[in-house]
Amino acid sequence: MTLTEDGVRFVSAASVSLEAYAAAINSSFEGYPVQITFTAATLARRVRFEQHELESSLVALDGDEAVGMAGLAVRGDRGWVSGFGVVPAWRRRGLGRRLMSELVGRARAYGLRRLSLDVLAGNAAAIRLYEGAGMRAVRDLLIF
Numbered sequence: 103m104t105l106t107e108d109g110v111r112f113v114s115a116a117s118v119s120l121e122a123y124a125a126a127i128n129s130s131f132e133g134y135p136v137q138i139t140f141t142a143a144t145l146a147r148r149v150r151f152e153q154h155e156l157e158s159s160l161v162a163l164d165g166d167e168a169v170g171m172a173g174l175a176v177r178g179d180r181g182w183v184s185g186f187g188v189v190p191a192w193r194r195r196g197l198g199r200r201l202m203s204e205l206v207g208r209a210r211a212y213g214l215r216r217l218s219l220d221v222l223a224g225n226a227a228a229i230r231l232y233e234g235a236g237m238r239a240v241r242d243l244l245i246f
Contacts, residue, residue, distance in 0.1 A: 108164075108197075110162050112162055112201065114157050114160065115156045115161050115173065116156040119142070120146055121142045122168065123145060123156075123159075123161060124142050124144075126170070127140050127185055128140060130186075130188055130189055133190055134187070148184075154175045154184050158174045158205075158209070158211075160172045160173075160205060160208070162197060168189070169189050169191070169192045170187060170192060171185060171186070172185070173185035173186065174209060174212075181216070182217065182218045182219055183219035186201070199231060202234075206235055217237075218240075
């Protein structure tokens, strides 16, 4: 567990139920241009088929309330951010930066040689956050 200066603590997604992790994902993507909705069952399938590493994925908690999440998926020495978000009330307060830093640290500890993610082109705040964490754009992702 990691405790931040504002009392938010980061816990492993493996330490919460799949229902709680799905709820954290859903609330973290509130207001996102693409509807994101998981149930425990749909999340369990995604975890299994996309090699999500729940032990290294994070849920940010303010008390008992999930205020953010950062998912990590792994295949060999490559990883990708399988989901990343902060609930609206906690956005633009530095939580995303701290959450990303912790996730990158976990990816390094895991021994990953490459970490990637997808972001919508119009999501300028997220792009700034990811570039600030050392990521760079390498291709455009088209969604039909």
